[in-house]
Amino acid sequence: MIVTRALTKRYGSVLAVDAVDLNVRDGDRYGFLGPNGSGKTTTVRMLLGLVFATSGEIELLGERMPRNAAEVLPRIGAMVEGPAAYPHLSGRRNLSLLDASGPGGSRRTRRARIEEALEQVGLAGIDRRPVKAYSLGMRQRLGLAAALLRKPRLLVLDEPTNGLDPKGIHEIRDLLIELNKAGTTVFLSSHLLSEVEHLCTRVGIVDRGRLVLEEELDTVRGATGLVEVRSPDAADVASMLNGQLVSRDGENLLIRHGDPAALNTTLVAAGLRIASITEQRRTLEQVVLEVTGAGSDRVDAP
Amino acid sequence: MIAVELRKLVLRPRIWVNILLLCGLPLIVGIFLKTADFAPPPGQGGAFLSAVRGNGLLFPAAALALVLPVFLPLSVAVVAGDSIAGESVGGTLRYLLIRPVGRTRLLFAKIIALVAFVLLAIACVVVSSLVVGVILFGTGTSAAGGAAAGAATSLSGVSLTQGQLAARLLYSIGYIVVAMIGFGAIGLFLSTLTSSSLGAALGALSILITSAVLQTLDAATGVRPYLPTNYWLSWIDFFRDPIFWDSIDKGLLLQAGYVVVFFGAAWANLATKDITS
CATH class of the missing domain: 3.30.70.100 (Alpha-Beta Plaits)
Structure with missing residues (x-):
């Protein structure tokens, strides 16, 4: 599903992602963990062709990225760093415009697909009010609906439960598990350990741009x-x-x-x-603390 | 994608406020002209204004002359500056690109939307000012006189029929659209550089102002033919008889140059840029 080989991104003198070899298999619920500033988001952006890699290779659904983006991306649903929508338009209109923007979404089925996606994320009864009147949780659900519009084979989600209340988090988790059972591979980037612990079957942990651990969650949480x-x-x-x-x-x-x-x-x-x-x-937290250093948002005195 | 961009354009309240303001200026000027009982002396005030009192059909030309120096470029700068930067700052740019919309395709759609905006804005100004002109000043007793078109047509005293007037107005609109697209290209390029719509719009405006200042500076005569604003007012030559093509041709060529250079630069930048917003 997702394979990277020596994926590297350098911003000037800063090495944001350093020779990462990811391997996400078909059917995984993969948790991508790491402290703030460890290169999670940059990696996700490279996977989706938003940021160009300095070196290394990416394969999504067996095809090279970003070269084959036009064939690969229509089969992928993604949410990167929070949802985004045109604030003056309604949720339905936002979904409809986004679906009409690119390939792989037939106009004939559009209305039905939009209703189904809204139903899945719990926004079926949403009215015509503009997105600027939505709460954070509603925007998050709308972003998720956008990712689900074309029944993707792979979901790439960055902090999907951000802004949701505990019940909302539970709903989304159930939805993701259900989708996964139906054959969707889920790649979840997060720094919320409990979210990953509850949802994922495999984890990859990055620290300072390097993949320091990639393992089945059960193995990671082995007996002490x-x-x-x-x-x-x-x-x-x-x-x-x-x-x-x-x-x-x-x-x-x-x-x-x-x-x-x-x-x-x-x-x-x-x-x-x-x-x-x-x-x-062992708890996931212990393992993460063992293999990672301080996040880049901590700045100690020399 | 083009259809989507056009839908986004007309669904934006901001665009219509913008156009409404553009139509407002000629209306205000028209009302003042009507209520004052003396015409501005020929050669003073905006082009065509003195002739308008005699024939309301000339008012669209006068309206274009009013909005062209500042108002219209201001609107174009705002829309062009917002085109990529606005998507970037709202986060929708990344969702468009992973939808996926090719970067070249996105830029092309934005250019088409920009052209559509310019056409729409000018059409609204022309139609609204035509209505205002006819209501306030009537259609004139005889066909509009070329000579009546103020200082701009002092070269020729031949009168134009209404058909000729309409044709020349259309030429002028075409020329102004081209000029605005040339200017919009600069705004669009700046819009790919920054993630602040305001920054891009202000950047384009500062180029406009710099160009206007240099145009009046004798020491800068050398660069004058290359300034983006240099031939903007040459469309007035369409109202001479015969039409004075020299600076119109040069103006079109210059704007074509700006379009090619800045759309090219915008493409080169967007196509290779890391999208981190």
Whole structure:
């Protein structure tokens, strides 16, 4: 779906994107993560042919970009850095003008496609008021509708839930998962870890222009080899597992052990009461913090 | 894409306010002319104004002479300056390009829309001033006199029939459209350079003003034939009899040069530019 090879972008002396090799597979829900200023947006813009790469190759849907943009882009829906629309026109008219601007959107089906896209994003009942009267969340939904107009095979979305309330975020997430099940590959660029954690099956993490990690989300969030135990008899558990105890905080214990089920059996057999026991997994946040440095919006004194 | 751009043009309230203001100036001048009981002496005030009192059919020509030096270029600068920069600052440029609309195609559609605006604006000025002229001053008892067309036609005293007058008015409109497109090309080029519509429009206007200043400066005689505004008023020569073609031809050639150079520069810039807005 998306393959880049040594994709590089240099602005003067600044290396914004440095030899990035992305590989987004058909059917992925891919989360593209990174601190502010790490080159996420520049990469997305290069994928879509808005920014020209200094060097390296891009393949979208198996075709070279930006050379074959006219064939590739009609099959892609995208939202880059927030939605945009003509503020003095209504949402429907904006969608209609955008659809009429380029290839791949038949005029005959336009009205039906617009209604369907508006329905999908929850704007079906929108009236004729101009976009300037829309709330941030409504604009976001309209931008998403624009991306969905031609039933794209690939969705490239930059912060799609920005400005939405929790319920809206949930709706959009469900919509994206549903579209993905129907065969749409989703490429989501975000710095909201929870969004990626809830939605994506694979993640790519960039830091200072380099792709530092690209992995299945399940693998990323692998077990740490520790087990979290909460027990009213914490003191006894601690003394029993003296060598394996990592830390203790009141009733909560952290124990080095590979198998929570076996540990549970051991403790219960010893007559200790266990309130909860879970295998500790790494959170996406820990992984991201491990592999990335400070964002470029932080400026420390020398 | 061209149809879309034209629809965007007519759907914009701003465009119609702009045109309304353009039509307003001749109306105001007409009312003052009517209420004052003396004509401006020939050779003073705007071209044709003294002749208009005798024949309202000349008022469109007078109206064009009124709006051409400042008002019309101002409107053109605003529209041309907004064409790419406005899309850029609103963020719609990136959505057009990933729709995808080819950059060359987009620029071409913008040029067509700009030409359409110029035609529309001039048509509105001509029609509204024709109506105003006829209502305020009547159609004159005889056919309009060439000599009556103020100082501009002092060379010839031959009178023109209404048919001739209409034909020459059309020629003039054509010439002014070309002149405005030449100027619009500069605005459009600036519009691809910046993401501020205002900046592009002001840039084009400052070029207009510089050109107008240099035109009156004797020390700058050397560059005068190349100034964009130099032949703007040559359309008045259409109202001489016979038509005085020399500066009209030069004017058309000069504007063609501006069109080629600045549309070319706009294309070269937009086609290779990183869109980061």
